[in-house]
Amino acid sequence: MVKQDFLLLPVEIVHRIFDYCDAETLLFSIRCISKYLCAIVEIYDRFALNWRYTSKLDEQYISHLIQPEKVVSLSFFGYEKIQDMLDIDINQFTRLRSLTFIHINGIELDKLFSTMTINSLISMSIDLCHISNVQTLIPSSSQFNNLSLSQFALHEVNKGIRWIMSPSIDKLKYLQIDICSYNEYVIILYHLPNLRILRIKNFTMNESTLNLNVQFYSSLKSLLITNSLITSVQLESLVKLTPKLQYLMIKNDKLRKFDSMFDGLFWEQLIRNQLTLLDKLDFFFCTSSYNDQINDLRSIVLPFQTPFWMTKTCCSVTCTFLIELCQIWLYTTPKITPNLEISVRCEISSMDELHHFISGPMHIGYNTKANQVCIGRFYLNVNINNKLLH
Known part of the structure; x- marks a missing residue:
């Protein structure tokens, strides 16, 4: 096997390796090793910022070192981080591809979408908290409807969330949700013709819904149910809608x-x-x-x-x-x-x-x-x- 010196690798290959590193590692460690690696980090333009355990001082330092257009992924965890996010102009991240919120409530979500004009997003993950039964799963803001998401993950605390299918998600190829009833499952498959992967954590199904007369078939390729005591009869009802699985x-x-x-x-x-x-x-x-x-x-x-x-x-x-x-x-x-x-x-x-x-x-x-x-x-x-x- 021929040994290849890391410093002799093409910059494109090094940047591919950087894709698996967090921003702190790139900026606080690799960037400080040598002038050559510092220069390679400086021109890297696919940073993934994860504001979870990062201190405010480090966040300010990272924000000073990275231009917003070089960020393709943002993740915010917890109340304080999300409040900080609401105070910045998220539209400055013009190449943003992925956006994640952990423990955000409906009011904060609506506030975000009421001002967001980014149309480059293809992946979004939301962990909702403090949800009431009258709140909708998808924000009704027209700005949200302008997105072209292909991946969407929703993790919520309470049940009873009402599904609203908007034009923004009809192109979804990947959907991950925590709680789903059989009726919602049917609606998802019907309204998302491009959906190929569906991941459900808790699946619920009443006996009264077993004999629903459903007259369509989905093109779903992968179905994952990870935490549900599903019965054989219920499983048969699910897969009869997905012959291409x-x-x-x-x-x-x-x-x-x-x-x-x-x-x-x-x-x-x-x-x-x-x-x-x-x-x-x-x-x-x-x-x-x-x-x-x-x-x-x-x-x-x-x-x-x-x-x-x-x-x-x-x-x-x-x-x-x-x-x-x-x-x-x-x-x-x-x-x-x-x-x-x-x-x-x-x-x-x-x-x-x-x-x-x-x-x-x-x-x-x-x-x-x-x-x-x-x-x-x-x-x-x-x-x-x-x-x-x-």
């Missing part, structure tokens, strides 16, 4: 009933019938081991060992019994599991026939010989006192 992730760390979401046959039929274009599937579910329906881990993994899973899908499935927590986890690999530091567990994969006893952090798999013991069969039995025997 290529990536699906369903993840929840809360204990749930041992239901059909643990059944490989259900997933196989769902993919065959409704998700024929699916390229990748990720899921994580957990249930209590105190369950008469579960006799051994292999019975859970067995439906994921059919020819369909071995040849038609690009994922393997692992079932894990966490002895100390008395929980059973079922998940696809690579893992999207909670990262427990110390865990004594028994794992079985759909790719082999062995139970692997492992002691260590969850990120250590059963390919690490030093911390595992393999056996051919492992049964779960529950006695009359509901104490686990093995």
